Amino acid sequence: MKSHVWRPLYVVIAFVVALLVFRFFYVPNDFGSGKRGFMYSFHRKSNEMEWKNQAAKYGTSGRERMHEYCSACHSNVVTVRTEKLHGIIPCEDCHGPAMNHPEKPEKLNIDRSRELCLRCHTSLPYTTSERHRIPGINPKTHNTGAECVKCHNPHNPSMEGMK
Amino acid sequence: MERREFLKKCILVVAGASVPISALTLIDPKKVLAANPDIQWAFLVDTNKCVGCGFCVKACKTENDVPFDANVSRTWVERYVYTKDDKRYVDSPKAALYGYTEARVDLGRGEFKEIDPKNVGKAFFVPKLCNHCSSPACTQVCPVGATYKTDDGVVLVDRTWCIGCGYCIMACPYGARFFHPVAKVVDKCTFCYHRLSKGLESACVNACPFKARRMGNIHDPEDPITKIIMNERVGVLKDEFGTKPQAFYIGLAQEVR
């Protein structure tokens, strides 16, 4: 390769070598493909553990274990609920995540807003959906502005439980 | 794949060889596999049961640090309302984060459609999320290998490596991906991978009071979800793209895209 015309190529090769050296230090060495091959699972393997190690916020798992989890301290409320319709609603849906409760947070949120109840109890005229089987009201006409919990007990929502 | 088959056969042979001849019974492969769990997570949505309460969206955003105020979500619920005069209305106000508290349909640009209750034909709710496809178009197009499918079937994004080009967002036929406003990289449903590995259910599955959302291991034939998928009539979204989605739907109407 005596001819001088090859010199630009040497410059390019030097650049590529520099790039590869940089790459050697920069790229983590656990980059590779998983079971789904290069196309679908080329990644940095240690990322999987990073995702697994993320802290969970909601504590309960499954409706059945929810009652064990909360009834340890709140047995009065939980007992009433399990017999009534709201027994299917996980406590954390309304009260927020409770994984480390009562260490952190010490107190869970008690949401008394109308909007919380209206999620299910706004009456919608959909006969082909389960929504139809939930007793509902028209929020624009039914005691507008008032908190639902003023009259209805969310832990015992039957008519007998009315205040 | 061949190696896996070979290993399975080896296990069978070893298991068979260790059984005394007098007590020879047929080895049940299911039992063998149950001892070596081979997990592929799959999701089952029952649109017949969904009431549009939106607790799943609230739980997901809380669990996974997606700001409530941001107009993006890892999961959402769509409402379909068909009127008797052959019109179809679809909406998903704030991704159903606050549920559906109005009968009027959100048409965007601040406009709403009031529908006469007597005019309502069929109406239902469809929860949606990342389908964690078997052949995901999104992982195929990532230029740097920041998004990938794990061995147990979950599609994840490496937050330290994503360059934020948005190609995966364009490639996803289901609209499951978005730019996280705080992390400034791509985000999407992870099946709550951090909860699965701790033996907990995903936040949305945990939150749903009506069992409209469920998850299971599709490689475990004893899994109740697998039994439903194998034995009942289920559908998937947009299967024409060949992505092989792993979120299955009961009660999917053909107009749902």
Next chain:
Amino acid sequence: MVEQVAQHIVVHGEAWTIKELFTLPNEYIYWSIQIVMYPFMTGLVAGAFVLSSLYHVFGVEKLKEIARFSLVFSFALLPVAMMPLMLHLQQPFRGIHVLMTPHFTSAISAFGIVFLTYASIVASEIWLVYRKYFVQTAQGLMAMQNRGTIDSFRMMVFQALTLGAWDISHEAVEKDHKACKIMAGIGIPVACFLHGYAGFIFGSVKANALWMTPLMPVIFICSAVVSGVALCILTYVIVQEIRKYMARSKMARWARDADAPGAEELEAIKHTEVMISSNYLLYFMIAAMTLEILDLIFRGYTQVKSWDILREVIMERDFFKIFVMQYGIGNALPFLMMILPGRTVRRTTIATILVLFGVFMMRYNVVIGGQAFSLSFSGFMDYHLPIFPHDVETFKEGLFGALTVIATPFVLFYFINMFIPAFLKEESTH
């Protein structure tokens, strides 16, 4: 108690997207003006190079002047091709990852390798064409008695540019010419690849009903060549006008040389180059237009599931942008202007401006148009280009970001021209 009202978090894309009817919650126009600029700029790069290669490879003698110019201008355009991407990325400092862990199943990963290959080829070709000039200039500066600081700096730069190859004998320069021809020959398919892959980026997205077509890479290549040739013709005419003025007023150093070209000679050169280049422009325009119309006809004929929403976007909402601005003003009008008898330089120049506008609108209509409809096929998204930025994001992905990208090649060209002069009176390099 005063409540802190937090400012509403605006997610990326929300600032310039107006959503209508039913769109999925995560859908926004994520690929906005910078993604329109990117294929436009790389198209100019590829087209400029093809024009230069028409001379170097195919020996179209009459194109010598504009060929050298477009080679240097293509080099000025190269770094600018990266700018829109850096401005678009949510993590621009991680842009290097495309070179670090390229995922080759993704068309975008080709960017790193193809871009560097192409840059190497253009740089090599420029070196081969200008080596004699570098050597002569370096030697002249080295021989100077009282060198000032600027001249010392210039001397060092020119010395470095020679890459140590000081032999400018006739045989050595002949070797340069031969190698240059080979470089230009290799460069053409690489230039096609540089832009073909950009078309592939869009054409392979099966999720997008407008983008998905096998014709996309070819359409992009043809319109890239169109835009590159048009820009070179336009810039060439403008620069020649400037040089004519300088020749008459004897302003620049070169104009005071005894054998410097006069204004009339420059005018004659300009006329020849423009006439011949514009023929090639016409050929590629025909190819580009044919493919685009073909794609449209196929869609309207086959009427697959996406047709209803696409028809509403193409024929109604974007009708003006597509048929009036892109096909009408940007394609048909300049085409007519150039094929009608009595074509003049002035008419051709105006036509090239319209052609560039048409190519830009084509990129715009593909990128933005593909995001104008929802995946649900039941809703739309309107794009509003941010004019006055109120934060970093609306600057980067707004009008001023786009203008920065357009202006930069000209700025770069000015500086590059100081060391690699686009106009050099010399014997034929072919």
